[in-house]
Structures are given as structure tokens and as C-alpha cells.
Amino acid sequence: MRSGRDELRERVRVAIQRTRLGRPAKSIIMVGLRGVGKTFxxxxxxxxxxxxxxxxxxxxxxxxxxxxxxxxxxLRMSLLCLRRLEAAKDSTVRGLKALAGFAEGLMVKFRDIELAVDYNLEPGLADNGDFESDLTTLLVEIGRAARSAKIVCGGQGFP
Structure with missing residues (x-):
């Protein structure tokens, strides 16, 4: 069991390094019964x-x-953290507009979204109501903001 965990953790380390280099990384999905250590x-x-x-x-x-x-x-928290970095301000604003469009475009289908975004949505930017397309557009904009800041990010813990 331990060797399986070590192998999984090594795959994650490789994925982290590939991400750092801007290369694609393989996804990892963990499945198992409750209490086997997935959350750990x-x-x-x-x-x-x-x-x-x-x-x-x-x-x-x-x-x-x-x-x-x-x-x-x-994702909003990610963008707000990036917004603090001077190099990413412009691309972060575009990311926040994409987030506004994403939330607005899906509001009819997903009524449990509650989001306050300080930016007006940009028509045509992640707002067509198609979850897959809008999420992809949103993640691309967040990635551009992260690239502008010269960091690899997705959320918490910004320097």
C-alpha cells in the first residue's frame, strides 16, 4: 500500500514540475472507499x-x-490575489470579466452561484451559457494572468 502512495506522490511531483515548465501534465484521479486516505x-x-x-x-x-x-x-480568489501583482493587473481584470461572464452565463442553469465581481462582464467572454466552453475560456484567462505575473497559480498562497 505504501509503495502505491509513493508512486502516486511521484506522479504528482512530476506533474508539478511539468506545470512549472509550462508543459502538459497527466491528470490524476483518486478513487476509493471512505477512510482509505484520499483526503490525506x-x-x-x-x-x-x-x-x-x-x-x-x-x-x-x-x-x-x-x-x-x-x-x-x-477562481475569484485566485484572480484577486493575482491582481495585487503589478505585472498581472491588466490580464487579471480580463480574467475577472471572464469570471463575471461565466457566472452570468450559467446563472439560469446553476442557481446556487452567488458571486460579487467588481467588474462588468465583457460580452462574448465566457458568457454563452455552455459550461465546457465558458469554463475553458475562464481558465485560459486565469492562466494568462498567471503567466503575466510569471507565476504558476490556481488559487491560494500567493507570495
Whole structure:
């Protein structure tokens, strides 16, 4: 069992380094019964990413909330943290506009989203109501903001 965890953690370390280099990384999905240590491993992986100066989002999914409602506050926090960095201010504003469009475009389908964004949405930017397309656009804009700041990020723990 321990060797399986070590192998999984090594795969995560490789993914972190590939992300740092701007290269694609393989996704990892952990499945298992309650109490086998998935959350413990996720916490370790999160701390390892943070230790490598990669900011990550830690999201705990709840059965009664939609994916957009779970993602949106964390992505907003990422952008607000990036906004503090001078190099990323302009691209962060565009990211916040994409977030506003994302939330507005999905409001009809996902009524559990509650979000206050200080920026008006930009028509055509992550606001068409198609979850996959809008989420992709939003994540691309967040990535551009992170690239402008010359950091790898996704959420909490900005320097």
C-alpha cells in the first residue's frame, strides 16, 4: 500500500514540475472507499505544490452544490490575489470579466452561484451559457494572468 502512495506522490511531483515548465501534465484521479486516505494524500499534494511555489486551489465538493458554484469563489480568489501583482493587473481584470461572464452565463442553469465581481462582464467572454466552453475560456484567462505575473497559480498562497 505504501509503495502505491509513493508512486502516486511521484506522479504528482512530476506533474508539478511539468506545470512549472509550462508543459502538459497527466491528470490524476483518486478513487476509493471512505477512510482509505484520499483526503490525506490530497492535503499532502496541495502542500507539496505550495512548497514548490505553485499556488493551487483546494476544493471540497459538496453533493448539494453545483460545480460552477464550487469553482467560482476559488477562481475569484485566485484572480484577486493575482491582481495585487503589478505585472498581472491588466490580464487579471480580463480574467475577472471572464469570471463575471461565466457566472452570468450559467446563472439560469446553476442557481446556487452567488458571486460579487467588481467588474462588468465583457460580452462574448465566457458568457454563452455552455459550461465546457465558458469554463475553458475562464481558465485560459486565469492562466494568462498567471503567466503575466510569471507565476504558476490556481488559487491560494500567493507570495
Amino acid at each position: 494524500l490530497l492535503n499532502q499534494m496541495f502542500m507539496e505544490a505550495e512548497a514548490a511555489d505553485i499556488c493551487a486551489i483546494y476544493i471540497d465538493a459538496h453533493e448539494n452544490r453545483s460545480l460552477p458554484a464550487i469553482l467560482t469563489p476559488q
